[in-house]
Amino acid sequence: GSNRSLEGKRVLITSGPTREYLDPIRYLTNSSSGLMGCSLAAAARARGASVMLIGGPMSVRIPSGVDYLPIISTQDLEKATLEQFDKADICIMNAAVADYRPSIPSPAKIKKQGKNELVLNLTQNPDILSELGRRKVSQLLVGFCAEDRDIVSEARRKLRQKDCDVMVANHILPGESGFEVNNNKAWVLDKNGVTLDFPLMDKMDLAETIIDHLVVLLSCLK
Numbered sequence: 001g002s003n004r005s006l007e008g009k010r011v012l013i014t015s016g017p018t019r020e021y022l023d024p025i026r027y028l029t030n031s032s033s034g035l036m037g038c039s040l041a042a043a044a045r046a047r048g049a050s051v052m053l054i055g056g057p058m059s060v061r062i063p064s065g066v067d068y069l070p071i072i073s074t075q076d077l078e079k080a081t082l083e084q085f086d087k088a089d090i091c092i093m094n095a096a097v098a099d100y101r102p103s104i105p106s107p108a109k110i111k112k113q114g115k116n117e118l119v120l121n122l123t124q125n126p127d128i129l130s131e132l133g134r135r136k137v138s139q140l141l142v143g144f145c146a147e148d149r150d151i152v153s154e155a156r157r158k159l160r161q162k163d164c165d166v167m168v169a170n171h172i173l174p175g176e177s178g179f180e181v182n183n184n185k186a187w188v189l190d191k192n193g194v195t196l197d198f199p200l201m202d203k204m205d206l207a208e209t210i211i212d213h214l215v216v217l218l219s220c221l222k
């Protein structure tokens with residue numbers, strides 16, 4: 001392409017779900033496909049960035065020309081992201097991180113043992129984006145949130161709470177926007193209080209729109 005607006009910049013993107021094992025073959029996860037994160041990676045790459053994609057198990061193709069670091073659990077994602085963060089100019093935390101993990105994963109397959117009810121104890125995972133918010137120096141830190149109500153106010157609260165520069169809010173509308181569909185309706189909020197409202201778009205078009213907007217914010221917020 002001829003748009004080289006991210007030439008010489010390093011963009012770190014997390015994508016997809018994380019997976020939390022209860023035993024060697026069973027896990028808790030969510031329905032993130034990784035399509036939004038991979039589209040963001042492709043759009044950043046097409047603008048000349050050097051892209052590091054860290055992703056949980058995704059059902060979409062990894063775009064060519066991006067470095068890819070596969071992870072499984074939230075704790076893997078935390079370790080890999082913290083290792084890559086210092087050298088990034090832009091960090092986009094798009095991964096759908098599991099909020100909880102089994103407190104004590106069973107080393108062997110869990111048996112029914114005649115029980116009608118099985119109680120799982122869960123432990124809260126670390127909030128990686130908040131950690132990055134505390135650690136950031138000059139990085140443009142971008143979070144994503146998926147909401148089904150009070151979308152913009154929730155996004156504004158999370159932007160402040162996690163000390164991000166930008167928060168992209170996605171509308172979860174089953175079958176129309178968000179998880180497991182090709183389209184997304186998004187708002188892009190920045191720490192100066194500006195909110196942009198984008199129409200329902202194809203995820204690749206939305207990724208390009210978001211990346212172009214981040215290029216602008218990189219020069220005016222940083």
Ligand code: C5P
Nearest residue numbers: 093094095097126127128129143144145
């Ligand atoms: O789950 P929540 O709506 O708080 O997610 C908002 C943002 O925080 C997302 O960018 C997500 O990747 C990030 N997050 C995280 N670590 C968690 C939970 C969410 O980095 N444990």
